[in-house]
Each structure stands twice: as C-alpha cells, then as structure tokens.
Amino acid sequence: MDLKNALTGISAITRHFLKKLVLSRKALISILVAAFVAAVMGYAGSQDGATVTDGTDLLDVLILFFFMPVMAMIYGTSLIRDEIDDRSITHVATAPLDRAFSYVGYYIPLALAVSISMVAVNAAGFLAYFAQVDLGGEALEVWGEFTALVVVGSFVYSALFLAVSVLIRKPVYFGLFSAFIWEGFIGSLPGAIQKVSVKHYLRSVGSDWVDYGSMSAFAEATDPGASVLVLLALAVSFVMLGAYLFRETELA
Secondary structure: OOHHHHHHHHHHHHHHHHHHHHOOOHHHHHHHHHHHHHHHHHHHHOOOOOOHHHHHHHHHHHHHHHHHHHHHHHHHHHHHHHHHHOOOOHHHHOOOOOHHHHHHHHHHHHHHHHHHHHHHHHHHHHHHHHHHHOOOHHHHHHHHHHHHHHHHHHHHHHHHHHHHHHHOOOHHHHHHHHHHHHOOOHHHOOOHHHHHOHHHHHHHHHHHHOOOHHHHOOOOOOOHHHHHHHHHHHHHHHHHHHHHHHHHOOOO
C-alpha cells in the first residue's frame, strides 16, 4: 500500500472516531469532571489568603496527579475493546488498509479527544479559582503552562492505555491499577522509584516551565530536556507496540 492511500485511510478513521468520541457518553463524564474541578477550585479561590501558588498546587493535584491519567484510562481502555465486543471491529480488521495504520487512526482521535477533555477541565478549574484571585499575567502564564502539560500528558497516557486495550481482554483493571496505584502512589514515593511513572517526567518538565507552587521546586526532577525525550520515547514506543499487537492479534 502506498503512503497516499495509507494517509487517506488514517484520515478517514481519525475523523470517524474523533466525532464518535467527542459525541459519546464519555463527553458527559468530562463535563461532570470539569464541574467537580471547578467547584473545588472555586471554593478554594473564595477563601481568604488564596494565592497564585495555592491555585497552581491545586491544578497540579487535581489535573496532573489525578484526573488526567483517569480520563485517559476511561477513554483509552474502551475505544478498541468496545469495537471488539460489539463486533464493529470487523470492518477495520477486514479492510484493505494495513492494521498498523488503522491503529494509528484510532490513536490520533483518542489523543485529541483526551487532550480536548483535559484542556476544558483545566480551563474550568483555572477560571473558577483565578477569576477570584488574579487573572493577570502570572495567572495566564500558569494557565498556558498547564495547558501544554495536559496536552503532552494526554498523548502519552492515551498511547499507553490504547496499547493495553489490545494486549489484554480486561484493560480497565490494568487501567485502574496504573492510574491509582502506579501513577498515583508509586509516582509520589520519594527516591528513584518514581522515575518509572509518567507523572514524574511530566512534573519534571513542569518544574522548568512553572514558576509557582511545589512543582517549581520539584527537588527530584529529572533534567527537563531529558524528560521531554523520555515522554516522546514512551509515546512512540507504546504506539508501535499497540500497532504491532493490533496487526498480529486475532480481533474479529
């Protein structure tokens, strides 16, 4: 298959699944998460003595620490697995397009949908807090930095959870373990062990970008440039693994 036909096939699958994801019931989950984050941060912002540093720490905990891996897990572990369960994967599995390219057509809309969701959640929390505290240059700087971090994280976590959904039949269990135990607990332990978590490298990049809050003083941060390379390598590796498994595994 030539490159032009491959790109055409990827583009068609991407458009189809991006529309499906954005208009799915999972969008309601994103809205509920955004409302929850806005409520928590709005309450925090209403307290006396609330500062830019406090708001930055809240975004760190609510967005990077908790909801970003959780939302990527919710979207990523179900996209292909739902297609397999309801047999609609047959159309992709029997299409002339190489399955590896089809897999890329799943990954791109997934990463975009998770990014859109998390950018919206981040914006909701930011406005709820900083509209009461400070919407000046410092606050806008924080918003831009966290927006960039959630987009980077969305692409890496989406690559991980989509690959897992092809590898195992019940990916949601791995997803829960990864989001809550691995990223949530192990990623917060002191020492070198936290370097086996995606969150460590995201916060390491953030320590170079963000000038406020505990992230800016992340003592155990890996070199930001090296962290960017690690995140890129992880995303590419997970996509390549998922594409290989998708091509070689009996799906239909």
